[in-house]
Amino acid sequence: MFNNILCLVLAFSSASALAASNCKLVRIAEWEVKPQNNRLIVNGEINGQKVGILIDSGAATSFVLRAAADRLGLVRQEAKGYRAFGVGGETHVEFAVIDELKIGTATRKNWRAMVLGEHDQGTRYSFLLGYDFMDQVDVEFDLANNAIRIFRPQDCDEVSLAYWAKGGASVVTLETDNARPGILLPAKLNGQPIVANLDTGAPRSIVSRLIAANLGIGPENAKAAGTSGGLGPARSERYIGSFETFAIGDELIRNPNIAFANLEVSAAATGSRLSVTRELRDMLLGVDFLRAHRVFVAHSQGKAYFTYAGGSVFSAPPKPAAK
Numbered sequence: 001m002f003n004n005i006l007c008l009v010l011a012f013s014s015a016s017a018l019a020a021s022n023c024k025l026v027r028i029a030e031w032e033v034k035p036q037n038n039r040l041i042v043n044g045e046i047n048g049q050k051v052g053i054l055i056d057s058g059a060a061t062s063f064v065l066r067a068a069a070d071r072l073g074l075v076r077q078e079a080k081g082y083r084a085f086g087v088g089g090e091t092h093v094e095f096a097v098i099d100e101l102k103i104g105t106a107t108r109k110n111w112r113a114m115v116l117g118e119h120d121q122g123t124r125y126s127f128l129l130g131y132d133f134m135d136q137v138d139v140e141f142d143l144a145n146n147a148i149r150i151f152r153p154q155d156c157d158e159v160s161l162a163y164w165a166k167g168g169a170s171v172v173t174l175e176t177d178n179a180r181p182g183i184l185l186p187a188k189l190n191g192q193p194i195v196a197n198l199d200t201g202a203p204r205s206i207v208s209r210l211i212a213a214n215l216g217i218g219p220e221n222a223k224a225a226g227t228s229g230g231l232g233p234a235r236s237e238r239y240i241g242s243f244e245t246f247a248i249g250d251e252l253i254r255n256p257n258i259a260f261a262n263l264e265v266s267a268a269a270t271g272s273r274l275s276v277t278r279e280l281r282d283m284l285l286g287v288d289f290l291r292a293h294r295v296f297v298a299h300s301q302g303k304a305y306f307t308y309a310g311g312s313v314f315s316a317p318p319k320p321a322a323k
């Protein structure tokens with residue numbers, strides 16, 4: 001996707017790497033994250049204009065926000081035959097040509113990018129870098145150091161890529177969903193298996209209302225916590241539920257309080273082959289989870305490694321404003 005990326009080869013010193021001394025981690029980028037309201041925003045440029053870029057693994061496709069496209073002087077064109085759906089319903093699809101997008105030393109020229117979004121997100125970020133970029137590389141989230149690192153491992157099939165974890169790391173095998181791909185992690189909520197989407201565009205973790213209901217948790221025995229939304233215009237009521245346990249890898253959290261809301265989403269459909277599916281993600285693991293962990297998503301191995309970094313794993317959303 002991007003060209004002109006400076007590469008750095010990291011040598012392993014961990015015991016697990018000694019068994020495979022040919023393994024090398026090639027770091028192709030490191031981005032400084034600006035800590036803004038639990039959003040992973042990095043500096044970038046669009047056509048020479050400085051912009052914030054939201055790192056959003058929950059977005060299947062990278063795109064520019066509609067209001068930002070207007071501020072940047074991009075010419076929006078109708079995308080006939082295209083539809084896109086997300087949390088909050090359907091969003092109108094357009095295209096705009098970006099002459100040059102830059103993130104650090106990485107550039108992409110003459111990008112016919114999608115234009116989406118029904119809400120003006122202000123000037124904090126203008127572009128969302130989605131899963132269509134992340135699934136091509138290995139990604140490390142080290143928010144304790146305000147860093148996101150991009151890697152291409154070489155000859156590391158049998159090696160733990162949690163290079164910082166001298167005592168070892170928890171590891172899970174990534175789930176697959178060809179219809180709606182993402183960073184999908186197996187987990188358990190109250191002992192029941194679920195698939196959690198590691199969504200770097202979600203400030204806080206959230207459970208599907210249907211999953212919560214199946215576990216006996218609903219609005220009647222939870223606390224109201226405002227509303228949730230996404231790309232579409234609709235918003236849904238959000239609640240805080242008290243769960244018994246949340247487990248992922250070797251980690252077990254007892255009595256977590258986690259938000260739940262309507263997480264109905266749908267895949268984009270294109271051209272004459274219109275095939276729209278409406279499904280539910282079981283759970284979104286948001287930036288609150290990432291701030292409490294150091295995570296290496298190894299698409300090269302189909303695995304994710306993580307270690308606990310400290311602090312609360314699930315943060316409560318801000319209290320709704322008094323009426």
